[in-house]
Amino acid sequence: MTLFISLFSCSKSVEDNCFINPKDKINNEYKEERPYSVAQILKHKPEYLEIVSLAKYRDFKKDSTESRQFFRSEEMGKAHKEEFKIFKEKFHDEFEFSSRQEVGSTTYALGSNRLGYWLLKIQDNKPSAYFLGLSFSHYYINKIQEQPIVKDGFLQLEGSLVKFIEVGGLPVYHDYSAIEDGKLFKINLKDVCRDSDNDGYNDIFEKSFGLNENNKDTDGDGVDDFNDLNPMFKSEKNKFVQLYEMLLPQYSGIENFKNLHYSFEVFSSDCDYFHQIDPSIRVLFLPEDKEKQSYYTRVTDVVNHGVSKLKRDHKAPDYYYIETWGSSYSTEYSAAFKDGKWILTNIGSIVI
Numbered sequence: 001m002t003l004f005i006s007l008f009s010c011s012k013s014v015e016d017n018c019f020i021n022p023k024d025k026i027n028n029e030y031k032e033e034r035p036y037s038v039a040q041i042l043k044h045k046p047e048y049l050e051i052v053s054l055a056k057y058r059d060f061k062k063d064s065t066e067s068r069q070f071f072r073s074e075e076m077g078k079a080h081k082e083e084f085k086i087f088k089e090k091f092h093d094e095f096e097f098s099s100r101q102e103v104g105s106t107t108y109a110l111g112s113n114r115l116g117y118w119l120l121k122i123q124d125n126k127p128s129a130y131f132l133g134l135s136f137s138h139y140y141i142n143k144i145q146e147q148p149i150v151k152d153g154f155l156q157l158e159g160s161l162v163k164f165i166e167v168g169g170l171p172v173y174h175d176y177s178a179i180e181d182g183k184l185f186k187i188n189l190k191d192v193c194r195d196s197d198n199d200g201y202n203d204i205f206e207k208s209f210g211l212n213e214n215n216k217d218t219d220g221d222g223v224d225d226f227n228d229l230n231p232m233f234k235s236e237k238n239k240f241v242q243l244y245e246m247l248l249p250q251y252s253g254i255e256n257f258k259n260l261h262y263s264f265e266v267f268s269s270d271c272d273y274f275h276q277i278d279p280s281i282r283v284l285f286l287p288e289d290k291e292k293q294s295y296y297t298r299v300t301d302v303v304n305h306g307v308s309k310l311k312r313d314h315k316a317p318d319y320y321y322i323e324t325w326g327s328s329y330s331t332e333y334s335a336a337f338k339d340g341k342w343i344l345t346n347i348g349s350i351v352i
Protein backbone atom coordinates (compact mmCIF):
# COMPACT_ATOMS: atom_id res chain seq x y z
CA MET A 1 0.00 0.00 0.00
CA THR A 2 2.81 2.36 0.91
CA LEU A 3 4.50 1.63 -2.40
CA PHE A 4 1.31 2.38 -4.27
CA ILE A 5 0.89 5.72 -2.56
CA SER A 6 4.45 6.83 -3.17
CA LEU A 7 4.30 5.86 -6.85
CA PHE A 8 1.04 7.63 -7.20
CA SER A 9 2.25 10.84 -5.60
CA CYS A 10 5.55 10.93 -7.52
CA SER A 11 4.34 10.60 -11.05
CA LYS A 12 2.02 13.31 -12.17
CA SER A 13 0.00 12.49 -15.25
CA VAL A 14 0.37 13.98 -18.72
CA GLU A 15 -2.98 15.62 -18.06
CA ASP A 16 -1.59 17.43 -15.01
CA ASN A 17 1.71 18.33 -16.67
CA CYS A 18 0.35 19.59 -19.98
CA PHE A 19 -3.11 20.97 -19.36
CA ILE A 20 -4.20 23.84 -17.18
CA ASN A 21 -6.76 22.70 -14.70
CA PRO A 22 -9.31 25.47 -14.25
CA LYS A 23 -9.31 24.66 -10.54
CA ASP A 24 -5.56 25.28 -10.27
CA LYS A 25 -4.63 28.48 -8.63
CA ILE A 26 -2.43 30.33 -11.07
CA ASN A 27 0.40 31.99 -9.25
CA ASN A 28 1.73 34.78 -11.39
CA GLU A 29 3.11 36.67 -8.48
CA TYR A 30 6.59 37.94 -9.24
CA LYS A 31 9.00 36.89 -6.58
CA GLU A 32 12.19 38.85 -6.36
CA GLU A 33 14.95 36.58 -5.25
CA ARG A 34 17.45 37.93 -2.82
CA PRO A 35 20.99 37.93 -4.18
CA TYR A 36 23.38 35.46 -2.58
CA SER A 37 25.86 36.68 0.00
CA VAL A 38 29.55 35.82 -0.29
CA ALA A 39 29.06 33.16 2.39
CA GLN A 40 26.22 31.58 0.41
CA ILE A 41 28.17 31.59 -2.85
CA LEU A 42 31.13 29.95 -1.13
CA LYS A 43 28.92 27.40 0.59
CA HIS A 44 27.50 26.26 -2.74
CA LYS A 45 30.59 26.65 -4.91
CA PRO A 46 31.37 23.70 -7.20
CA GLU A 47 33.68 21.21 -5.44
CA TYR A 48 36.20 21.37 -8.30
CA LEU A 49 36.63 25.14 -7.93
CA GLU A 50 39.32 26.68 -5.77
CA ILE A 51 38.99 30.38 -4.94
CA VAL A 52 42.14 32.27 -3.98
CA SER A 53 42.06 35.84 -2.68
CA LEU A 54 44.59 38.04 -4.44
CA ALA A 55 46.58 40.86 -2.87
CA LYS A 56 47.11 42.64 -6.17
CA TYR A 57 44.44 42.54 -8.80
CA ARG A 58 42.52 44.26 -11.54
CA ASP A 59 39.28 45.22 -9.90
CA PHE A 60 35.77 44.71 -11.16
CA LYS A 61 35.11 48.37 -11.85
CA LYS A 62 38.28 48.82 -13.87
CA ASP A 63 37.71 45.66 -15.87
CA SER A 64 34.06 46.29 -16.63
CA THR A 65 34.55 49.92 -17.69
CA GLU A 66 37.80 49.41 -19.62
CA SER A 67 36.59 46.37 -21.49
CA ARG A 68 33.46 48.25 -22.49
CA GLN A 69 35.59 51.05 -23.96
CA PHE A 70 37.92 48.50 -25.53
CA PHE A 71 35.20 46.77 -27.52
CA ARG A 72 33.65 50.05 -28.55
CA SER A 73 36.82 51.30 -30.21
CA GLU A 74 36.88 50.39 -33.86
CA GLU A 75 40.59 49.70 -33.99
CA MET A 76 40.46 47.36 -31.00
CA GLY A 77 37.39 45.70 -32.42
CA LYS A 78 39.29 44.93 -35.61
CA ALA A 79 42.31 43.58 -33.75
CA HIS A 80 40.02 41.41 -31.64
CA LYS A 81 38.30 40.05 -34.72
CA GLU A 82 41.65 39.12 -36.21
CA GLU A 83 42.93 37.54 -32.99
CA PHE A 84 39.89 35.29 -32.63
CA LYS A 85 39.31 34.52 -36.29
CA ILE A 86 40.21 30.86 -35.93
CA PHE A 87 37.80 30.53 -32.98
CA LYS A 88 34.98 32.20 -34.88
CA GLU A 89 35.52 29.76 -37.74
CA LYS A 90 35.75 26.66 -35.61
CA PHE A 91 32.91 27.57 -33.26
CA HIS A 92 30.56 29.18 -35.78
CA ASP A 93 30.23 32.41 -33.79
CA GLU A 94 28.65 30.54 -30.90
CA PHE A 95 30.57 32.43 -28.23
CA GLU A 96 32.01 35.76 -27.29
CA PHE A 97 35.73 35.19 -27.18
CA SER A 98 38.49 36.55 -24.97
CA SER A 99 41.92 35.74 -23.50
CA ARG A 100 43.59 33.76 -26.24
CA GLN A 101 46.63 31.76 -25.18
CA GLU A 102 49.00 29.34 -26.91
CA VAL A 103 50.40 26.39 -24.99
CA GLY A 104 52.64 24.33 -27.27
CA SER A 105 50.52 23.41 -30.27
CA THR A 106 47.26 24.03 -28.41
CA THR A 107 45.35 27.28 -28.53
CA TYR A 108 43.00 28.22 -25.70
CA ALA A 109 40.47 30.98 -25.25
CA LEU A 110 37.61 31.82 -22.97
CA GLY A 111 34.14 31.70 -24.39
CA SER A 112 30.88 32.93 -23.01
CA ASN A 113 27.38 32.41 -24.29
CA ARG A 114 23.87 32.46 -22.87
CA LEU A 115 24.49 29.27 -20.92
CA GLY A 116 27.64 30.55 -19.20
CA TYR A 117 31.43 30.45 -19.41
CA TRP A 118 33.45 27.90 -21.40
CA LEU A 119 37.09 27.03 -21.92
CA LEU A 120 37.70 26.70 -25.65
CA LYS A 121 40.52 24.64 -27.05
CA ILE A 122 41.82 24.10 -30.56
CA GLN A 123 44.24 21.23 -30.84
CA ASP A 124 45.33 19.63 -34.12
CA ASN A 125 42.73 21.79 -35.81
CA LYS A 126 39.99 20.18 -33.70
CA PRO A 127 37.80 22.45 -31.56
CA SER A 128 36.53 21.47 -28.10
CA ALA A 129 34.49 23.51 -25.63
CA TYR A 130 34.34 22.76 -21.91
CA PHE A 131 31.65 24.22 -19.74
CA LEU A 132 32.90 25.75 -16.49
CA GLY A 133 29.73 25.62 -14.41
CA LEU A 134 30.44 29.06 -12.96
CA SER A 135 27.15 30.95 -12.82
CA PHE A 136 27.29 34.48 -14.19
CA SER A 137 24.90 35.39 -11.37
CA HIS A 138 27.76 34.85 -8.92
CA TYR A 139 31.06 34.83 -10.81
CA TYR A 140 32.42 37.64 -12.93
CA ILE A 141 35.45 36.71 -14.99
CA ASN A 142 37.61 39.64 -16.03
CA LYS A 143 37.33 40.31 -19.73
CA ILE A 144 40.95 41.32 -19.75
CA GLN A 145 43.09 38.64 -18.08
CA GLU A 146 46.52 40.03 -17.28
CA GLN A 147 48.03 36.61 -16.53
CA PRO A 148 47.99 33.45 -18.67
CA ILE A 149 44.68 31.63 -18.18
CA VAL A 150 46.23 28.17 -18.45
CA LYS A 151 49.17 27.56 -16.14
CA ASP A 152 50.63 24.56 -14.29
CA GLY A 153 47.80 22.28 -15.37
CA PHE A 154 45.16 24.68 -14.06
CA LEU A 155 42.69 27.05 -15.59
CA GLN A 156 43.30 30.27 -13.65
CA LEU A 157 40.89 33.12 -14.07
CA GLU A 158 40.88 36.44 -12.31
CA GLY A 159 37.56 37.97 -11.44
CA SER A 160 35.12 38.87 -8.71
CA LEU A 161 32.17 37.54 -6.79
CA VAL A 162 29.19 39.53 -7.94
CA LYS A 163 25.47 39.99 -7.55
CA PHE A 164 22.83 41.08 -9.98
CA ILE A 165 21.17 44.36 -9.36
CA GLU A 166 17.92 45.21 -11.02
CA VAL A 167 17.84 48.44 -12.91
CA GLY A 168 14.33 49.83 -12.99
CA GLY A 169 12.39 50.89 -16.04
CA LEU A 170 10.86 48.84 -18.80
CA PRO A 171 12.07 46.36 -19.67
CA VAL A 172 13.73 45.76 -16.33
CA TYR A 173 17.30 44.75 -16.94
CA HIS A 174 20.11 43.45 -14.82
CA ASP A 175 23.48 44.84 -14.07
CA TYR A 176 26.26 43.61 -11.85
CA SER A 177 27.88 44.82 -8.76
CA ALA A 178 30.94 43.28 -7.15
CA ILE A 179 30.49 41.94 -3.66
CA GLU A 180 34.09 40.78 -3.31
CA ASP A 181 36.85 41.76 -5.70
CA GLY A 182 40.24 40.23 -6.40
CA LYS A 183 39.59 36.51 -6.75
CA LEU A 184 41.49 33.87 -8.64
CA PHE A 185 39.22 31.06 -9.79
CA LYS A 186 41.29 27.90 -10.21
CA ILE A 187 40.12 24.66 -11.77
CA ASN A 188 42.30 21.68 -12.54
CA LEU A 189 42.29 21.18 -16.31
CA LYS A 190 41.57 17.49 -15.73
CA ASP A 191 38.31 18.43 -14.00
CA VAL A 192 37.38 20.94 -16.69
CA CYS A 193 38.02 18.56 -19.57
CA ARG A 194 36.65 15.34 -18.04
CA ASP A 195 34.19 13.75 -20.45
CA SER A 196 33.47 10.38 -18.82
CA ASP A 197 31.25 9.03 -21.60
CA ASN A 198 33.36 10.60 -24.33
CA ASP A 199 30.36 12.10 -26.14
CA GLY A 200 31.85 15.57 -26.65
CA TYR A 201 30.19 17.34 -23.70
CA ASN A 202 32.25 17.59 -20.51
CA ASP A 203 30.85 16.18 -17.25
CA ILE A 204 30.37 19.67 -15.79
CA PHE A 205 28.10 20.62 -18.68
CA GLU A 206 26.06 17.42 -18.54
CA LYS A 207 25.58 17.62 -14.76
CA SER A 208 24.69 21.32 -14.89
CA PHE A 209 21.89 20.79 -17.40
CA GLY A 210 20.56 17.35 -16.46
CA LEU A 211 22.16 15.18 -19.13
CA ASN A 212 23.71 11.82 -18.24
CA GLU A 213 27.49 12.23 -17.98
CA ASN A 214 27.95 8.45 -17.98
CA ASN A 215 25.92 7.74 -21.09
CA LYS A 216 26.63 8.99 -24.59
CA ASP A 217 22.94 8.77 -25.42
CA THR A 218 20.95 10.13 -22.47
CA ASP A 219 17.49 9.48 -23.96
CA GLY A 220 18.41 6.21 -25.68
CA ASP A 221 17.09 7.20 -29.10
CA GLY A 222 20.23 6.09 -30.92
CA VAL A 223 21.59 9.61 -31.44
CA ASP A 224 24.45 10.56 -29.11
CA ASP A 225 24.02 13.62 -26.89
CA PHE A 226 26.41 15.77 -28.91
CA ASN A 227 24.46 15.27 -32.14
CA ASP A 228 20.94 15.10 -30.70
CA LEU A 229 18.94 18.32 -31.06
CA ASN A 230 16.72 17.12 -28.22
CA PRO A 231 19.18 15.07 -26.16
CA MET A 232 17.05 14.67 -23.01
CA PHE A 233 13.89 13.09 -24.39
CA LYS A 234 12.87 10.75 -27.19
CA SER A 235 10.81 12.41 -29.88
CA GLU A 236 7.30 11.15 -30.60
CA LYS A 237 4.66 12.01 -33.15
CA ASN A 238 1.42 13.26 -31.72
CA LYS A 239 -0.89 16.18 -32.38
CA PHE A 240 0.13 18.05 -29.23
CA VAL A 241 3.81 17.47 -29.96
CA GLN A 242 3.16 18.97 -33.38
CA LEU A 243 1.60 22.05 -31.74
CA TYR A 244 4.62 22.58 -29.48
CA GLU A 245 6.93 22.24 -32.48
CA MET A 246 5.03 25.03 -34.24
CA LEU A 247 5.47 27.35 -31.28
CA LEU A 248 9.25 27.11 -30.92
CA PRO A 249 11.21 30.33 -31.39
CA GLN A 250 12.23 30.86 -34.99
CA TYR A 251 15.70 31.91 -36.00
CA SER A 252 16.42 33.39 -39.36
CA GLY A 253 19.82 33.32 -41.01
CA ILE A 254 21.01 30.18 -39.27
CA GLU A 255 21.51 27.48 -41.82
CA ASN A 256 22.00 24.39 -39.79
CA PHE A 257 21.59 24.17 -36.07
CA LYS A 258 23.11 20.69 -36.13
CA ASN A 259 26.57 22.30 -36.39
CA LEU A 260 25.97 24.52 -33.39
CA HIS A 261 26.72 22.15 -30.55
CA TYR A 262 26.82 24.76 -27.79
CA SER A 263 23.76 26.89 -28.55
CA PHE A 264 20.65 25.71 -26.74
CA GLU A 265 17.21 27.06 -26.12
CA VAL A 266 16.42 26.08 -22.54
CA PHE A 267 12.80 25.58 -21.47
CA SER A 268 11.34 24.98 -18.08
CA SER A 269 8.50 22.50 -18.58
CA ASP A 270 7.20 19.21 -17.22
CA CYS A 271 4.89 18.61 -20.18
CA ASP A 272 5.60 15.30 -21.90
CA TYR A 273 4.28 16.56 -25.25
CA PHE A 274 6.69 19.47 -25.13
CA HIS A 275 9.54 17.12 -24.19
CA GLN A 276 8.76 14.89 -27.17
CA ILE A 277 9.39 17.51 -29.86
CA ASP A 278 11.70 16.88 -32.78
CA PRO A 279 13.11 20.42 -32.99
CA SER A 280 15.24 22.14 -35.58
CA ILE A 281 17.10 24.02 -32.83
CA ARG A 282 18.97 22.48 -29.89
CA VAL A 283 16.78 22.27 -26.78
CA LEU A 284 17.18 21.38 -23.12
CA PHE A 285 14.43 21.09 -20.53
CA LEU A 286 14.50 21.97 -16.86
CA PRO A 287 11.99 20.62 -14.34
CA GLU A 288 9.48 23.31 -13.37
CA ASP A 289 10.10 22.64 -9.70
CA LYS A 290 13.31 24.53 -8.85
CA GLU A 291 14.08 21.98 -6.13
CA LYS A 292 14.46 19.33 -8.84
CA GLN A 293 16.86 21.42 -10.91
CA SER A 294 20.64 21.41 -10.70
CA TYR A 295 22.19 24.09 -8.53
CA TYR A 296 23.58 25.74 -11.66
CA THR A 297 20.23 26.22 -13.39
CA ARG A 298 18.52 27.17 -10.13
CA VAL A 299 20.76 30.19 -9.72
CA THR A 300 21.46 31.03 -13.37
CA ASP A 301 18.89 32.59 -15.63
CA VAL A 302 19.22 30.48 -18.77
CA VAL A 303 15.55 30.36 -19.79
CA ASN A 304 14.76 33.00 -22.40
CA HIS A 305 11.65 31.59 -24.00
CA GLY A 306 8.65 29.65 -22.83
CA VAL A 307 5.59 27.86 -24.12
CA SER A 308 2.77 27.43 -21.63
CA LYS A 309 0.59 24.47 -20.79
CA LEU A 310 -2.53 23.98 -22.87
CA LYS A 311 -5.89 25.28 -21.82
CA ARG A 312 -8.94 23.47 -23.12
CA ASP A 313 -11.96 25.23 -24.44
CA HIS A 314 -14.61 23.31 -22.58
CA LYS A 315 -17.31 24.32 -25.02
CA ALA A 316 -15.48 23.25 -28.20
CA PRO A 317 -13.58 19.97 -28.55
CA ASP A 318 -10.18 20.17 -30.29
CA TYR A 319 -9.97 23.84 -29.42
CA TYR A 320 -7.22 25.08 -27.07
CA TYR A 321 -5.39 28.14 -25.82
CA ILE A 322 -1.64 28.35 -25.44
CA GLU A 323 0.86 31.12 -24.72
CA THR A 324 4.45 31.77 -25.77
CA TRP A 325 6.78 34.28 -24.16
CA GLY A 326 10.26 35.70 -24.59
CA SER A 327 12.28 38.34 -22.79
CA SER A 328 10.27 41.19 -24.30
CA TYR A 329 6.93 39.74 -25.44
CA SER A 330 4.16 37.33 -24.73
CA THR A 331 1.60 36.07 -27.23
CA GLU A 332 -1.59 34.16 -26.66
CA TYR A 333 -2.93 31.84 -29.36
CA SER A 334 -6.05 29.90 -29.91
CA ALA A 335 -5.26 26.56 -31.51
CA ALA A 336 -7.86 24.55 -33.39
CA PHE A 337 -7.12 21.02 -34.59
CA LYS A 338 -8.92 20.41 -37.86
CA ASP A 339 -8.35 17.67 -40.48
CA GLY A 340 -5.01 16.69 -39.00
CA LYS A 341 -3.68 20.25 -38.87
CA TRP A 342 -3.41 23.02 -36.33
CA ILE A 343 -4.82 26.42 -37.08
CA LEU A 344 -3.13 28.95 -34.84
CA THR A 345 -4.66 32.36 -34.30
CA ASN A 346 -2.89 35.11 -32.45
CA ILE A 347 -5.47 36.43 -30.02
CA GLY A 348 -3.31 38.92 -28.15
CA SER A 349 0.27 40.05 -27.85
CA ILE A 350 2.06 42.11 -25.30
CA VAL A 351 5.35 43.71 -26.28
CA ILE A 352 7.36 45.21 -23.48
Ligand SMILES: [Ca+2]
Residues within 6 Å of the ligand: 195, 196, 197, 198, 199, 200, 201, 202, 203, 206, 213
Ligand atom coordinates in the same frame (compact mmCIF):
# COMPACT_ATOMS: atom_id res chain seq x y z
CA1 LIG B 1 30.10 13.66 -21.84
Ligand SMILES: [Ca+2]
Residues within 6 Å of the ligand: 197, 199, 201, 206, 211, 212, 213, 214, 215, 216, 217, 218, 225
Ligand atom coordinates in the same frame (compact mmCIF):
# COMPACT_ATOMS: atom_id res chain seq x y z
CA1 LIG C 1 26.26 12.13 -22.08
Ligand SMILES: [Ca+2]
Residues within 6 Å of the ligand: 217, 218, 219, 220, 221, 222, 223, 224, 225, 228, 230, 231
Ligand atom coordinates in the same frame (compact mmCIF):
# COMPACT_ATOMS: atom_id res chain seq x y z
CA1 LIG D 1 19.90 10.73 -27.89
